[in-house]
Amino acid sequence: MNVEVQILEKQAIDKAWSGISSCENCGIRHLALFADLEHDDFELIHKPVLEINKYTGENLYNEGDDGEFLYTVRSGIVKLTQYLPDGGQRIVRLLRTGDVAGLEVLVNPQYEHFATVIRDAQLCQIPRDVVERLNKETPRLHSQLLTRWHNAVKRADEWLTELSTGSSKSRVARLVIGLSDKSDHSCHLFSREDLGAILGVTTETTSRIIAEFKRDGALKDQGKNHFWADIQLLENIANQN
Amino acid sequence: MNVEVQILEKQAIDKAWSGISSCENCGIRHLALFADLEHDDFELIHKPVLEINKYTGENLYNEGDDGEFLYTVRSGIVKLTQYLPDGGQRIVRLLRTGDVAGLEVLVNPQYEHFATVIRDAQLCQIPRDVVERLNKETPRLHSQLLTRWHNAVKRADEWLTELSTGSSKSRVARLVIGLSDKSDHSCHLFSREDLGAILGVTTETTSRIIAEFKRDGALKDQGKNHFWADIQLLENIANQN
DNA sequence: ATTCAGCATTGCGAATTATCAATTCCTGAA
DNA sequence: TTCAGGAATTGATAATTCGCAATGCTGAAT
Numbered sequence: 154m155n156v157e158v159q160i161l162e163k164q165a166i167d168k169a170w171s172g173i174s175s176c177e178n179c180g181i182r183h184l185a186l187f188a189d190l191e192h193d194d195f196e197l198i199h200k201p202v203l204e205i206n207k208y209t210g211e212n213l214y215n216e217g218d219d220g221e222f223l224y225t226v227r228s229g230i231v232k233l234t235q236y237l238p239d240g241g242q243r244i245v246r247l248l249r250t251g252d253v254a255g256l257e258v259l260v261n262p263q264y265e266h267f268a269t270v271i272r273d274a275q276l277c278q279i280p281r282d283v284v285e286r287l288n289k290e291t292p293r294l295h296s297q298l299l300t301r302w303h304n305a306v307k308r309a310d311e312w313l314t315e316l317s318t319g320s321s322k323s324r325v326a327r328l329v330i331g332l333s334d335k336s337d338h339s340c341h342l343f344s345r346e347d348l349g350a351i352l353g354v355t356t357e358t359t360s361r362i363i364a365e366f367k368r369d370g371a372l373k374d375q376g377k378n379h380f381w382a383d384i385q386l387l388e389n390i391a392n393q394n
Numbered sequence: 395m396n397v398e399v400q401i402l403e404k405q406a407i408d409k410a411w412s413g414i415s416s417c418e419n420c421g422i423r424h425l426a427l428f429a430d431l432e433h434d435d436f437e438l439i440h441k442p443v444l445e446i447n448k449y450t451g452e453n454l455y456n457e458g459d460d461g462e463f464l465y466t467v468r469s470g471i472v473k474l475t476q477y478l479p480d481g482g483q484r485i486v487r488l489l490r491t492g493d494v495a496g497l498e499v500l501v502n503p504q505y506e507h508f509a510t511v512i513r514d515a516q517l518c519q520i521p522r523d524v525v526e527r528l529n530k531e532t533p534r535l536h537s538q539l540l541t542r543w544h545n546a547v548k549r550a551d552e553w554l555t556e557l558s559t560g561s562s563k564s565r566v567a568r569l570v571i572g573l574s575d576k577s578d579h580s581c582h583l584f585s586r587e588d589l590g591a592i593l594g595v596t597t598e599t600t601s602r603i604i605a606e607f608k609r610d611g612a613l614k615d616q617g618k619n620h621f622w623a624d625i626q627l628l629e630n631i632a633n634q635n
Numbered sequence: 636a637t638t639c640a641g642c643a644t645t646g647c648g649a650a651t652t653a654t655c656a657a658t659t660c661c662t663g664a665a
Numbered sequence: 666t667t668c669a670g671g672a673a674t675t676g677a678t679a680a681t682t683c684g685c686a687a688t689g690c691t692g693a694a695t
Contacts, residue, residue: 235555239564239633243555260544265551295536302543303501309550310506314476314484317558318594320653321682323480345643353559358682360643376691392480562652586673596653601673618662 176202176277184251185225185277186284186301189293197287200280207276213254213268220258222278226250229274232347233266244350246308247271253301259284271343316352319394324352325362326391329372333382340372340382366390417443417518425492426466426518427525427542430534438528441521448517454495454509461499463519467491470515473588474507485591487549488512494542500525512584557593560635565593566603567632570613574623581613581623607631 176187177195187195204227207213213224213231224231231248245266248254254268258281287294315327328351333340342348342363349359366372371390373381417428418436428436445468448454454465454472465472472489486507489495498506499522528535556568569592574581583589583604590600607613612631614622 235551237555237559237633239560241555241559243559245551245554257544257548260541265548292533298540299543300501302540302547303498306543306546306550307498307506309547309554310476310486313486313550313554313558314478314482317554318478318482318484319480320680355683356642357644357684361645361682364644392478561650597672598654598674599652602652602675605674 179277181225181227181251186223186253186279186294186297187287189297190287190291191293194287194291194293197290198283199286200283202280202283203278205276205278206274207270208273209270211270213270213276214264215267216264218264220255220262220264221281223256223258223281223284224254224268225277225279226252226254227275227277229270229276230272231274231276232269232271234269234350235266242350243353244347246305246312247351256298256301256305259288259298271347272341319391321352321354321358322362322365323391323394324354325359325366326371326387328352329363329366329380329382330384330387330391333384333387335384338382338384340380342378342380344378420518422466422468422492427464427494427520427535427538428528430538431528431532432534435528435532435534438531439524440527441524443521443524444519446517446519447515448511449514450511452511454511454517455505456508457505459505461496461503461505462522464497464499464522464525465495465509466518466520467493467495468516468518470511470517471513472515472517473510473512475510475591476507483591484594485588487546487553488592497539497542497546500529500539512588513582560632562593562595562599563603563606564632564635565595566600566607567612567628569593570604570607570621570623571625571628571632574625574628576625579623579625581621583619583621585619 176182176198177190177192179185179187182188207229214220214222216235226248228250231252231254232244233246233248233254234242234244236242248268254276255264257263257265284294288298315331316324318324325348328348329340329342332342345360345363346356348363349356352359363372366387367374367380369386371383371386375381417423417439418431418433420426420428423429448470455461455463457476467489469491472493472495473485474487474489474495475483475485477483489509495509495517496505498504525535529539556572557565559565566589569589570581570583573583586601586604587597589604590597593600604613607628608615610627612624612627616622
C-alpha cells in the first residue's frame with residue numbers, strides 16, 4: 154500500500170472518528186455491532202460508515218437486492234417484511250435502537266426481507282466489506298455477531314409464540330404491551346395495517362380490537378397513535394380467552 | 395496436564411475416531427456443525443461426543459434447563475416447543491438431519507425450548523464445553539456457527555410467513571408440501587395435535603382439513619401417517635383462498 | 636378556518652374456526 | 666386374532682374473524 158493511499162485511509166478513519174460517523178465514540182456503541190471492538194480495530198474500517206436519516210415510509214432495501222450495506226438502527230423503528238407468492242404479506246420483525254438490518258448478507262449476498270422505516274430513524278450505513286473485513290481480522294466481532302443472530306432467533310420465536318398464537322384479542326394485547334413503555338405507560342402504535350401485518354390479522358379486526366381497548370379504558374388515546382396503556386388490564390386480556 | 399490425563403484424552407480421541415462417535419469420519423459431517431474442521435481440530439475434543447438414540451415422544455431437554463449439551467440430529471425429527479403463560483403451546487421449529495438443537499447455550503446457559511423427538515432419532519450429544527473450546531481455538535467453527543444461526547432465523551421467518559399466514563387450509567397445505575418428498579411424492583405426517591401446534595390451529599381443524607385433502611385426492615392414505623401427496627394440487631390450494 | 640386525502644372506525648352478513656361431544660378407526664400388545 | 670386405549674374423524678353449534686362498504690376523524694396544506 155503506497156503512502157498516498159495510507160493517507161487517504163487515515164483521513165477516512167479520522168473522519169469516521171469525528172465527523173460523519175465516529176464509530177469508536179458512538180453514543181450507542183455499547184448497543185451496537187461494534188461494541189467490543191478495540192481502538193486498533195477501528196483502523197480496519199477502510200470505507201466510510203455513513204450516518205443517514207430515513208423517514209417513515211422510506212425503504213432501506215428490498216428482498217433479493219444485492220446486499221451492499223448493513224444498517225444499525227440508532228433511533229426509530231424499521232420493519233422487516235416478507236411476501237407470500239399469493240400476495241399475503243407478513244412483518245417478521247421490528248428493529249429498534251441497536252438492532253442491525255441486513256445481517257444476512259454476511260452469509261448470503263442478497264437481502265431476505267423488505268426493510269421499511271415505520272418510525273423516523275437515524276441509521277448507520279455500514280458497507281458489507283467493512284464488516285466482513287472486521288469479521289476476518291478481529292475475533293472481537295464474532296461474539297457480537299453470534300449474539301445478534303441468537304437475538305434474532307429468540308425474537309422470531311417470541312414473535313411466533315406471543316404474536317401468532319391465541320385469539321386476536323390476546324395477540325393485540327400482547328403486541329400493545331410490547332410496544333409500551335412500562336415505566337410511564339406510554340405507548341406509540343403504528344398504523345392498523347402494520348399492526349395487522351405483525352399479527353397476521355386483518356386491518357379491520359385490529360382496528361376493532363384497539364377501539365374496544367379504548368372503550369374499556371385499557372388504552373387512552375392521546376392523538377397521533379400515542380396512547381396511555383393500562384398494562385395490568387392488557388396483561389389480563391392477553392392471558393385469558 | 396500430566397501424562398495420565400494426556401493418555402486418557404488421547405484414548406478419548408481415539409474412541410471418538412473409531413467407536414462411540416467418530417466425528418472426523420462422520421457420515422453426515424458435511425452437514426454437521428463440524429463440517430469445516432480439519433484433522434488437528436479434532437484433538438481439541440476433550441470430552442466424549444456420544445451417539446444416542448431417542449424414540450418418538452422422548453424428551454431431550456426442557457426450557458430453562460442448564461444447557462450441558464448440544465445435539466446434532468443425525469436422523470429423525472425433533473420439535474422445539476415454547477409455552478405461553480396461559481398454557482398455549484407452539485412448536486417453533488422442526489430439526490432434521492444436520493440441524494443442531496440447543497445452539498443457544500453458547501450464548502446463554504439455559505435452553506430456550508422444550509426439545510422432543512417426534513420421529514425416532516439418532517443424535518450426537520456434544521458437551522457444550524467442546525463446542526466452546528473449538529469456538530475459541532479454531533476459526534473454522536465460526537462460519538458454521540454463523541451459518542447455523544442464519545439458517546435458524548431464515549426458517550423461523552419462513553415458518554411465520556408460510557405457516558402462520560393465510561387460511562388454515564392454505565397453511566396445512568403448505569405444511570404438507572414442506573413435509574413431502576418432492577421426488578417420490580411420499581409424505582410422512584405427525585399427529586394432528588402436533589400439526590396443529592405447528593400451525594397455531596386446533597387439532598380438530600387440522601384433522602378436518604387433512605380428511606378433506608384425502609377426500610379430494612390431494613393426499614392418499616398409506617397407513618401410519620404415511621401419505622402420497624399431489625404436490626401440484628396442494629400448491630394450488632396453498633396459493634388461493 | 637376550510638378542505639381534502641388518508642386512516643380509523645363501525646355495521647353487517649358470510650365464512651372460517653373453535654369448542655364440546657360423540658363415533659369410528661388404528662395400532663400395538665396380549 | 667382379539668382387545669383396549671389412544672388418535673382421528675365427524676357433527677352440531679357457538680364464537681371469532683373476514684370482507685366489503687359506509688361513515689367518521691385527523692392533520693397537513695391551502
